[in-house]
Amino acid sequence: AQSVTQLGSHVSVSEGALVLLRCNYSSSVPPYLFWYVQYPNQGLQLLLKYTSAATLVKGINGFEAEFKKSETSFHLTKPSAHMRDAAEYFCAVSDSGNTPLVFGKGTRLSVIA
Amino acid sequence: NAGVTQTPKFQVLKTGQSMTLQCAQDMNHEYMSWYRQDPGMGLRLIHYSVGAGITDQGEVPNGYNVSRSTTEDFPLRLLSAAPSQTSVYFCASSYYRDARQPQHFGDGTRLSIL
Numbered sequence: 001a002q003s004v005t006q007l008g009s010h011v012s013v014s015e016g017a018l019v020l021l022r023c024n025y026s027s028s029v030p031p032y033l034f035w036y037v038q039y040p041n042q043g044l045q046l047l048l049k050y051t052s053a054a055t056l057v058k059g060i061n062g063f064e065a066e067f068k069k070s071e072t073s074f075h076l077t078k079p080s081a082h083m084r085d086a087a088e089y090f091c092a093v094s095d096s097g098n099t100p101l102v103f104g105k106g107t108r109l110s111v112i113a
Numbered sequence: 114n115a116g117v118t119q120t121p122k123f124q125v126l127k128t129g130q131s132m133t134l135q136c137a138q139d140m141n142h143e144y145m146s147w148y149r150q151d152p153g154m155g156l157r158l159i160h161y162s163v164g165a166g167i168t169d170q171g172e173v174p175n176g177y178n179v180s181r182s183t184t185e186d187f188p189l190r191l192l193s194a195a196p197s198q199t200s201v202y203f204c205a206s207s208y209y210r211d212a213r214q215p216q217h218f219g220d221g222t223r224l225s226i227l
Contacts, residue, residue, distance in 0.1 A: 009153065034215060043203055044205075090156065099212075100146060101146075103156040104155055
């Protein structure tokens with residue numbers, strides 16, 4: 001069965017600092033991996049996805065993530081945090097079209113001025 | 114395109130009342146699902162559907178009922194509301210049989226059970 005673990009329920013960074021949000025997955029087959037962002041009082045929006053092409057995936061708003069099979073990780077990074085990045089971020093995994101997407105518990109990112 | 118539309122956006126119920134949360138999508142997606150979001154719990158799958166007439170249970174189905182009579186609509190019914198069902202509910206849709214396709218989410222329904 002597939003699962004996702006997000007390390008750290010809350011991460012706080014200074015504006016302009018590196019953002020690193022951690023995600024480790026478990027899957028019995030090569031996975032498809034996603035990062036979603038949720039701004040306050042809104043639904044989830046897709047940031048980026050890994051679908052077995054390039055291992056370094058670039059998404060919207062300057063975010064990127066690297067798929068590392070040996071570490072079963074898909075960490076999300078951004079070189080320089082902006083105040084507008086404050087939101088909740090969810091990592092999710094899917095291993096086929098026949099099973100529902102599984103989400104991690106989320107990481108709330110705070111950006112300090 | 115409207116995408117995924119959820120109604121109502123907010124609702125307050127009394128314990129024991131029933132209600133239906135509406136979800137509609139205009140993208141001709143086969144796959145639709147309902148999640149609930151609670152603090153510290155992430156998103157938990159309630160029910161999902163891979164097409165009209167086909168539904169299945171997710172992780173937390175108890176107390177909820179669904180049906181899928183059309184491709185566009187996937188309502189979620191609370192049969193007898195309980196305080197433990199106070200949550201934010203999200204509906205999502207995507208293309209089926211292609212796990213590479215992302216899910217599209219509605220803006221959520223915030224439900225309080227008194």
